[in-house]
Amino acid sequence: MSEPRETILNVNDNEAARYATSRILHRAGFKVLEAGTGGEALQIVREDLPPLVIMDINLPDISGVEVCRRLKADPATASTMVLQMSATNIAVTDRVNSLAAGADSFLVEPVEPEELEAVSRALLRLHRSEAALRRSLAERELLLKEVNHRVKNSLQLVLSMLSLQGHRFKEPETRELFAKAISRVTAIAAIHERLYQDADPLTVEMHTYLTGLCAELVRASGMEESAQASLHIEVEEMRLPTEHGVAVALVVNELVMNALKHAQPTNGPAVINVLLLRFGTGQVRLSVADNGAAPEQTSSEVAGLGTQLIRMLARQLNGTVGIERAAGTYAVHVTFPLQSAVSWRQPY
Amino acid sequence: MAATVLIVEDQILIAWHLSDLVEGAGHRVLAIARDPAEAMETAARERPDFALMDIRLHGGTSGLEAARMLFECWGVRSIFISANLDPATRAQTEPLRPLGYVGKPFLPAEVITAVERAVKTVAG
Numbered sequence: 001m002s003e004p005r006e007t008i009l010n011v012n013d014n015e016a017a018r019y020a021t022s023r024i025l026h027r028a029g030f031k032v033l034e035a036g037t038g039g040e041a042l043q044i045v046r047e048d049l050p051p052l053v054i055m056d057i058n059l060p061d062i063s064g065v066e067v068c069r070r071l072k073a074d075p076a077t078a079s080t081m082v083l084q085m086s087a088t089n090i091a092v093t094d095r096v097n098s099l100a101a102g103a104d105s106f107l108v109e110p111v112e113p114e115e116l117e118a119v120s121r122a123l124l125r126l127h128r129s130e131a132a133l134r135r136s137l138a139e140r141e142l143l144l145k146e147v148n149h150r151v152k153n154s155l156q157l158v159l160s161m162l163s164l165q166g167h168r169f170k171e172p173e174t175r176e177l178f179a180k181a182i183s184r185v186t187a188i189a190a191i192h193e194r195l196y197q198d199a200d201p202l203t204v205e206m207h208t209y210l211t212g213l214c215a216e217l218v219r220a221s222g223m224e225e226s227a228q229a230s231l232h233i234e235v236e237e238m239r240l241p242t243e244h245g246v247a248v249a250l251v252v253n254e255l256v257m258n259a260l261k262h263a264q265p266t267n268g269p270a271v272i273n274v275l276l277l278r279f280g281t282g283q284v285r286l287s288v289a290d291n292g293a294a295p296e297q298t299s300s301e302v303a304g305l306g307t308q309l310i311r312m313l314a315r316q317l318n319g320t321v322g323i324e325r326a327a328g329t330y331a332v333h334v335t336f337p338l339q340s341a342v343s344w345r346q347p348y
Numbered sequence: 349m350a351a352t353v354l355i356v357e358d359q360i361l362i363a364w365h366l367s368d369l370v371e372g373a374g375h376r377v378l379a380i381a382r383d384p385a386e387a388m389e390t391a392a393r394e395r396p397d398f399a400l401m402d403i404r405l406h407g408g409t410s411g412l413e414a415a416r417m418l419f420e421c422w423g424v425r426s427i428f429i430s431a432n433l434d435p436a437t438r439a440q441t442e443p444l445r446p447l448g449y450v451g452k453p454f455l456p457a458e459v460i461t462a463v464e465r466a467v468k469t470v471a472g
Contacts, residue, residue, distance in 0.1 A: 145432070148431075148432075149404075149431045149432050150431075152431035152432075152451075152452050152453055153359075153431045153452060155452075155453040156362055156431065156452040156453040156454065157359065157361055157362065159365070159453055160361045160362045160364065160365035161361055163365050163368070163456070164361065164364055164365060164368070167368065186453075186455065189453045190453065190455055192453060193451040193452065193453055193454070212455050212457070212458065213455070215455070215457045215458075215461075216455040216456060216457040216458075218457075219456060219457040219460065220456070220457075
């Protein structure tokens with residue numbers, strides 16, 4: 001089966017020259033469209049999207065170089081191949097300018113018919129392979145979007161399953177253990193809702209992420225309705241690499257869960273402060289403080305999973321853990337170096 | 349104020365979870381519908397105050413279709429839930445006067461906040 005005939009737009013205000021070129025192209029088996037001015041050429045390209053334009057550099061209205069520049073600047077027509085033609089007396093700078101304006105090739109007349117045909121075929125070949133690449137890129141993007149959708153949906157299923165399971169337990173201790181597990185998994189899963197929403201999928205904006213998680217922790221603790229606790233969050237504008245973001249969120253999760261459980265001051269409601277701020281040079285400090293009694297350092301708590309998690313995650317952040325006990329306050333600080341994320345640029 | 353809510357979600361585990369959350373917040377779930385037809389059936393019988401709508405039912409966009417039918421026939425508006433809430437998707441929901449958006453995986457607190465906000469909007 002032969003390829004469908006490819007279309008070439010032939011632009012020249014000189015009728016005789018235009019006729020000569022069209023004749024060569026017809027004989028070579030191409031379908032030929034014609035234009036006598038730059039304006040006409042632009043209109044035809046927008047309407048018919050021919051893969052190749054062969055265009056004389058001197059046109060009565062807009063110069064060939066300018067027509068080329070406009071075609072290449074418009075995303076709708078940018079993939080059109082442009083072969084600029086000119087008479088012998090053109091200066092080298094004009095040829096250079098023309099290529100700089102985006103022309104894909106340049107020929108100086110007179111041109112042998114074989115050469116015109118060969119260059120046209122080469123440019124059309126390039127156009128075909130570029131189109132194939134663009135198609136494949138679009139397919140990959142769609143696939144990535146689909147995979148991303150499935151990941152998020154599967155995480156939702158995991159969370160829903162855990163939550164439904166959690167309701168089936170009657171014993172308070174089992175319920176609490178399960179609630180802890182759900183909370184930890186939620187902190188990990190929730191980052192996926194925040195990623196891929198903006199231009200940078202490799203980092204996470206910490207303010208929305210932590211604010212959402214803390215609101216959920218207060219809700220899950222049931223302390224919201226009874227006004228037993230109030231939680232204040234101050235997160236400086238910052239983006240952390242995804243793996244650091246998750247580590248910080250898990251530490252916040254452990255500390256806030258603890259604070260909600262233990263902070264029961266004798267007078268007034270518990271006040272919990274969560275801060276994530278830049279600290280010194282190139283450091284970040286996460287602090288969770290409350291006005292309740294410091295937790296008793298019993299041996300079982302030291303060995304508790306929560307405490308272990310905080311230590312492990314602080315190490316993963318290359319950070320240190322500090323504990324501050326003062327009258328009426330108990331604070332845990334995790335200080336770690338702010339690592340710049342791998343930079344990400346959108347391809348276009 | 350207790351509202352009546354229709355949940356449209358084809359993944360039953362997620363639908364149950366949503367149902368638990370809505371009822372836990374003191375509202376009534378009229379039904380769990382898995383497709384536009386079931387959604388319309390419930391809405392025709394007992395008008396819900398609003399719907400919690402998964403945009404992508406059965407892997408397609410029929411959640412949008414369900415939302416459009418509910419809105420055009422009964423004036424029932426939706427809170428949209430989806431794992432993909434990009435600007436193009438949001439734009440498609442615009443004419444249906446959305447009551448809110450919740451991204452998957454959701455935080456229960458986000459669902460409840462969106463529901464409470466919707467209750468106020470619909471009542472006001």
